[in-house]
Amino acid sequence: MTDSRDNRIDPITLEIIQGSLQAVSDEMFAAMRKTAMSPIIYEVLDMGTGITDPTGQLASSGAGIPAFVGVLDKAVQRILELNPPDTVAPGDIYATNDPYYGGVTHLNDMVLAMPVFSEGQLIAWTANIAHWPDLGGMVPGGISNDATEIYQEGVRIPAIKLFSQGQPIESVMRIIEVNSRLPETLRGDLWAGVAAVRVGARRLEDLSAKYGVETFQEAMRHFMDYGEQVSLRALKDLPKGTFELSEEQDSGVTYHVKVDITDQRFTVDLRHNPDQDRGPNNCARDGCLIAAQMVFKSITDPYGAANGGSFRPIDVLTRPGSVFDAQEPAAFAVYYEVEVRLYDLIWRCLAPHLGGLLPAGNFSSICGTFIGGPHPDTGKHFTIVEPQIGGWGASLEGDGNSAIFSGFHGETYNCPAEVAETRYGLYVDQLALNEEPGGEGEFVGGRGIVLDYRVRNDGCFLTCAYTRNIHRPWALEGGEQGSSNYVEIIRVDGSVETYAVVTALQVNEGDVIRIRTASGGGYGLPANRAPDAVSRDIKNGFLTPERARQLRQL
Structure with missing residues (x-):
């Protein structure tokens, strides 16, 4: 210095x-x-x-x-x-x-x-x-x-x-x-x-x-x-070696990461990954660097200021033409789900080796929701663009947080119902914690949400691309994986359609767009959960007595 x-x-x-x-x-x-x-x-x-x-x-x-x-x-x-x-x-x-x-x-x-x-x-x-x-x-x-x-x-x-x-x-x-x-x-x-x-x-x-x-x-x-000095001091306290993880994605492709940690360098190797996607599920090499920087900051100096020097010890290796280093004219619209998947992949790769420093997996999707169409009051086109909040994973120290944005999308807020109803052609019928089972453990994952938008005009549309739908948030130390991210369309006639990925789906007056985000993964064996905590889970509707008995036997 x-x-x-x-x-x-x-x-x-x-x-x-x-x-x-x-x-x-x-x-x-x-x-x-x-x-x-x-x-x-x-x-x-x-x-x-x-x-x-x-x-x-x-x-x-x-x-x-x-x-x-x-x-x-x-x-x-x-x-x-x-x-x-x-x-x-x-x-x-x-x-x-x-x-x-x-x-x-x-x-x-x-x-x-x-x-x-x-x-x-x-x-x-x-x-x-x-x-x-x-x-x-x-x-x-x-x-x-x-x-x-x-x-x-x-x-x-x-x-x-x-x-x-x-x-x-x-x-x-x-x-x-x-x-x-x-x-x-x-x-x-x-x-x-x-x-x-x-x-x-x-x-x-x-x-x-x-x-x-x-x-x-x-x-x-x-x-x-x-x-740079702060980062180098923190690197000395991390376990040294090479850590690898492969994980299948909801789309069926497998992402792979190798992280090498020394006293001087934090190297993320992404070269052995699929070719760039024919659709919009791609990201740029710089986007991969950002994902690595965010995990690095979390495990070295999470509360300190960030600047260019903080990230000097990081190396990111990519293969041009791969999903993590897409080349022109590849599409990028859903880049955010690729990057949040990479962020979570690096997190999951390192979590078992860091002595409880990192919690279990969270809902880990931007859950970007796009709704638009003619406004029923003005006739003008409106477009709502919203990331969603969900459940974080449990940790060595306690239960996960409920209804929080992903770490990749932190420092943001959900749009107030009053603003959404005023600016957009929708009614907000409910915003509640998701009671679906998932994330059980000695410490349980935080809850996702249930959010209902009721459409007020014909000719509107929904676009979304949620991940962690098939492959749910991962657990640690014997906990249970979390629940799924998805959207339900409840039509006026009572029929229900379920989606995780859809483009410009038509929705009309009276249809309800119900968003469900995942609970985080659990930490530790469910049988070890304290009795008073189990009683509280049952009282809050997050656990049935029958499910509690099943978990005690695992």
Whole structure:
């Protein structure tokens, strides 16, 4: 680590600058949340903000989805690769949503990035990412399980300028707008992102002016070096060796991971995996790196700040053309289920070897739910975009949490019923804990949810892609696996249809869309559960007396 004394910068000043960078990231997040037009952004908080150094190394992360914050540094690095340095000027704002051009995820997730200058030097970038409800594509909302190439998923923005020296490039703005079924909402979300990067840039300019460019840049370098040292110290306490796991997925393919841990490196080898999917179940190599970073952070320094230095010990090995390193023109709409499966696979691979540090498997799906159609009150098209909450796995220390977002999609909220009913053409009939059996053990998995949407107009649709439907959340130390993620369509005539994956399924007035998310896996033998806890489970409706007797005999 750089010795601050050699540079005559006292540690207190360095700490103040680092604290200021975090505060700026959080202010960017607040500005974006308060000005966005989509409930998926201002209520669910399906977004992220951050600051990078001039080369695109993460210097500070704001609130938001961890997997989104992990995109920002990679997006800035790709923007720098594709745009010559002499073309980057104060006031510019770049946009990318394309996984082949730094977008990393899928086309609905737009990244805006702004270079920050001080004394004529590029000193940092401010950046944000958010899910925009509709950017075109073959179906409303852009998410289709039937897509076979990225051209079918929406308009592609390949790391280009959206603003030049402070002024919007109207031709680019218009191209984006006319490709959306929700142009007014899109425009509002776009300007919210612009406001966020601009307020961040102003704060960094003030910070650099106060302490000087050299001190500002040294503080960022210092903190990244410190992040690396924290990670290296934590690595020394982890078990050493090579750990491998293969797991069949609901689709029938098998994913494989090999993790090698030494005192200096944390290597995730994904080279022996299936070829890229012919549909949209693919992810970019950078997405795999994010999954590895999140698990790494959880087992090394879960409560500390994250920056580029924190992740220097990580190596991720992929095979181009595989599902974890898909090549153009592969489709990416359901990338999130591939990445959350990888995240869970690495977690499951390491959990038995870490002495109870990690809990059993959770519902581990984004459970992305897309409902849209003509609004019964206005006639305008609406699209609801919602991740769902579910049950977490039990651990060595106790029962799992109920109704929590997956770790991959953390720092978000479910949309309030009042907002959903106002903005969308739906009624929310119930939101309750899922009482289906699953996740039993000495400590039980947390419960998923049951959420009913009643459709108010004909000609609406449902799209979803849930995993952990066939292969349920895994248990540890003799516990029982959790329940399943799925959706039921209860038609007006009383018939019931069940889905985990479906695209643009028609639903009409009076139909009920019932979402069920899984309970987490159990930990320890069910027969060892304390009697008072068993009584409580029976009282809460999570366990029948007959099932309790069966579990005592296992």
